[in-house]
Amino acid sequence: MILYLGTSSLVKLYTEEKHSDMLRKWIHTAEVVATCRVAYTEMISALENRFRKKDISREHYNTLMTAFTKDWPHFASTDFDEIETGRLVKQYKLKRFNAIHLSAAKLILRGQPGLSLFFSSADDGLNKAAEQEGLNVLHF
Numbered sequence: 001m002i003l004y005l006g007t008s009s010l011v012k013l014y015t016e017e018k019h020s021d022m023l024r025k026w027i028h029t030a031e032v033v034a035t036c037r038v039a040y041t042e043m044i045s046a047l048e049n050r051f052r053k054k055d056i057s058r059e060h061y062n063t064l065m066t067a068f069t070k071d072w073p074h075f076a077s078t079d080f081d082e083i084e085t086g087r088l089v090k091q092y093k094l095k096r097f098n099a100i101h102l103s104a105a106k107l108i109l110r111g112q113p114g115l116s117l118f119f120s121s122a123d124d125g126l127n128k129a130a131e132q133e134g135l136n137v138l139h140f
Contacts, residue, residue: 002076003030003138004105006121007042007097010035014043014064015050019122019140026120026138034076034117036104042097043068080104092129102130109135 003026005013012020013027027033047068051061080103088099098121105119119135121127127137 001030002032002034002108002115002117003027004101004108004117004119005033005035005039005075006101006119006123006126007035007039007046008122009120010039010043011046012122014047014068015056022140023120026118030118032076033074034078034105034108036080036101037077038080038097038100039075040072040077076108078104078108081107088129088133092125092132094126094129098123098126098129102126102133102135105130105135106133 009023011017012023044065047056047061047064050056051058056064080100082103084106085096085099085103088094088102089096092099094102101121105117109115109117117136118138119127119130120138121130122140127139130137
């Protein structure tokens, strides 16, 4: 089973948030954990933002950054289809990076019928769009 993580789920993996434990259980059952290549930048931005807002200490920030950058090569990092992304923005009124993640997950499935992929995001609107696009969504 492939578990696709949007950035909000990726953040839950490294920080203690509501449903972080549930996400970690899903990851342990997955054969592959995938995300879009833009998630690298998004994750760094999310951690930087938490540090700037003083939600996390410098030491915790450094620990999280080290763990994330060490783990990154183990994620299946995928591209996205910019034309499909534009369609998703228009059809579902998604934010740009949410549409990118949905496009990336769909790209993994393109031409591979029967592949088992589950999509994870903490964004309800993105999850609804993913379901309407035929993806299996794991809800928190």
